[in-house]
Amino acid sequence: MSTTPPPAEGDPAEGKRRRPGQLEAQVVTILVEAARPLTPGEVRDRLDASGALSYSAVVTTLTRLFDKGAVTRQRDGRAYRYGAIRDAAALVAERMSRLLVAEPDHTSVLRRFVSTLNERDEQILRALLNEDADP
Incomplete structure (x- = not known):
C-alpha cells in the first residue's frame, strides 16, 4: 500500500518554498514505498495529485538523484523508470557530511x-x- 506523503511545511502546494533537499527526500520516500520502479509521471502523481508540481521538476529531481547514485534508472519505452537505492535519511546524512567536509x-x-x-x-x-x- 503506497501512501501519498502529506504536504510538508514549505510545500509549494501550501504557497511556500520547499526546504533544500525536501523534494528529493519526498521523491525518495515515494520510490522506497513503491512496489516497483516508477516513471516520473507516476512519481509526480503520487507526490501531488493536484498537478501543481511540474513534471519537469520531478524529472530534474530524479536525474539529480540518479547522478548522486541514490536511485536506479532503467529505460522503459521512451521514458525511464526509477527505483530507490537509499532512503531519505541516507540522503540527509550524506548532505550533512558534504557540508561538514566543506568547512x-x-x-x-x-x-x-x-x-x-x-x-x-x-x-x-x-x-x-x-x-x-x-x-
Whole structure:
C-alpha cells in the first residue's frame, strides 16, 4: 500500500518554498514505498495529485538523484523508470557530511550543530556515540 506523503511545511502546494533537499527526500520516500520502479509521471502523481508540481521538476529531481547514485534508472519505452537505492535519511546524512567536509573547522561546526539540537535529539546522538565507543 503506497501512501501519498502529506504536504510538508514549505510545500509549494501550501504557497511556500520547499526546504533544500525536501523534494528529493519526498521523491525518495515515494520510490522506497513503491512496489516497483516508477516513471516520473507516476512519481509526480503520487507526490501531488493536484498537478501543481511540474513534471519537469520531478524529472530534474530524479536525474539529480540518479547522478548522486541514490536511485536506479532503467529505460522503459521512451521514458525511464526509477527505483530507490537509499532512503531519505541516507540522503540527509550524506548532505550533512558534504557540508561538514566543506568547512575546515569541524569542531566549531559540530559544536554549533549540537547546541541547536533539542534534548531528545541530543540524547539520541549521545547514545549513538556511546554505542560506537563500546568495544
